[in-house]
Amino acid sequence: MSNKSKIFLSTPHLGNLETSYIEEAIKSNWIAPVGDNLDGFENDLKKYLGGNHEITTLNSGTAAIHLALRLLGVSAGDEVICQSFTFIATANPILYLRATPVFVDSELETWNMCPKLLEVAIKNRINNNKKPKAIIVVDLYGMPYHVDEINAVAKKYDIPVLEDSAEALGSHVNNKYCGTLSEMGVFSFNGNKMITTSAGGALVTSSEALKNKSLFLATQAKENKSYYEHVEMGYNYRMSNVLAGIGRGQMAVLNERIQSRRANFEFYKETLQFKGVSFLDEPKDFFSNRWLTCISVNSFEIREKIRLNLLKENIESKPLWKPLHTQPIFKENLSFLNGNSEALFETGLCLPSGSNLSKTDLNRVCDVVLKSLG
Ligand SMILES: Cc1ncc(COP(=O)(O)O)c(C=O)c1O
Known part of the structure; x- marks a missing residue:
């Protein structure tokens, strides 16, 4: 083994502002999953993506995929079409919901889901009385998926598309940012990504109502009562205000x-x-x-x-x-x-x-x- 210094695949790369945002959170005692850094980070992401989408910051990209599938109504027994060429985190949330992934291979121009094969898969599942509940497509290694072709097939069969853009913050097609190319999008801020919050993720939706529903589910689905009342199953998925401070600093250098x-x-x-x-x-x-x-x-x-x-x-x-x-x-x-x-x-x-x-x-x-x- 060489005694030269190790070169890693992809490591965090901090800028100059992260420490001051974290310090602010600590000094003001806003260290729980509420506070200015969360609002600031979400606003920064919203602006970056063009201002037309709502952002919910969460404690991982995997959590964001899980919440997105919940919002799309995926439940036990459903089938979800999923790009095969990806990290397992794309598909695990399908299993969390006791639904079944059906895998579709890639085309060679982007390495992402092949639109022709997608249509073959959808027709097959419809013929078997198993119309897929959702499609998860990935922007693998930062390369956007073939948005026009995939979205056209999805629209033809009226199936929503979730864009796993965990690896693709800042990528775009025809000047439209990845993460905003379909019904819902997801980013990851884990330590090896374009920018990091040490661990973290974000869900991108197209309305305030969806953002509010995702926040509700991400914070244990508490009903609006003076005491704790729960009608639905929720999760503990919100990002911490301390880590959102790292995110704000990272946005400045994205x-x-x-x-x-x-x-x-x-x-x-x-x-x-x-x-x-x-x-x-x-x-x-x-x-x-x-x-x-x-x-x-x-x-x-x-x-x-x-x-x-x-x-x-x-x-x-x-x-x-x-x-x-x-x-x-x-x-x-x-x-x-x-x-x-x-x-x-x-x-x-x-x-x-x-x-x-x-x-x-x-x-x-x-x-x-x-x-x-x-
Ligand atoms: C394609 C893809 N999807 C989902 C994830 C999950 O993100 P996280 O690690 O933030 O849960 C990752 C990265 O880890 C990823 O590369």
């Missing part, structure tokens, strides 16, 4: 963070693209925040050689997400496949992509990749 991650991608591409390494380009009018730079190579063996050589040099990298339809936990679930996500899993690798990487770090990574290919 655009710089996007620039840095996009610059990482460009550097890797320039250095590696003609050496047998492929990159995912942006379709026309698509803008990816390039949360993680992903490469694909010609075989599983080459991918593993690169990964293991990086590891020896104290550099962290990760295979792309293992498709959910191949996960043991989902071995009984129905899926509609075209081979794309499995092929990407075999040959794809995420390279270190933090916004705080130096040119020296990037060169260290590229040297190892090039030596592994040569």
Whole structure:
């Protein structure tokens, strides 16, 4: 093992304002899940996304997906169509509700849900008297999904779309931000994301009524009484006012963070693209925040050689997400496949992509990749 300093895949990158927002919360004793930082962070996000959406900040992106599915009326016995090529957090909330995920594979332009396969899946489920209750599509690695095509299919069959934009804050299509491209959207602020609140998430809805309902469910579904009365099942999902202070500070540097991650991608591409390494380009009018730079190579063996050589040099990298339809936990679930996500899993690798990487770090990574290919 190398004695060089470790290069991580994606680490938190604080700005200059986070400490003062946290201090304010502590000095004023507003350290519970109520206070100015929560309002401030939600307003910052709302403004950033164009001002037409309501934001509920929560203690994780997973919680946001869970609440979104509740708001969309998903319940026990329902089927929910879910992108297969993603992290398991996209699908776990379907299980929390005792509903069943049906997986749909990806197309190769964005690596997100294939609209043609989506329609095949919907028709199949309708023919079996199991019309899906919702569709969860993902903006994987920061790349927006094919919004027009997917939303058109969803509209044709009148099924709501939830956009898992956990990895895609700041990405957009035709100048419309990810997280706002469908009925509801979700962001994650966990430690490896574009910006972080240490742990946290947000739900994006299109009305104040939905925001209020999400707040109600996120704070144990207390009825409006002087004593505690509960008609519905709720959760303890609200973000703390202390952590929202980190979020406010992070919003001030979000655009710089996007620039840095996009610059990482460009550097890797320039250095590696003609050496047998492929990159995912942006379709026309698509803008990816390039949360993680992903490469694909010609075989599983080459991918593993690169990964293991990086590891020896104290550099962290990760295979792309293992498709959910191949996960043991989902071995009984129905899926509609075209081979794309499995092929990407075999040959794809995420390279270190933090916004705080130096040119020296990037060169260290590229040297190892090039030596592994040569
Ligand atoms: C695609 C995707 N969905 C959902 C999540 C869940 O977010 P969190 O970790 O904030 O619960 C993550 C990240 O962890 C993710 O990458």
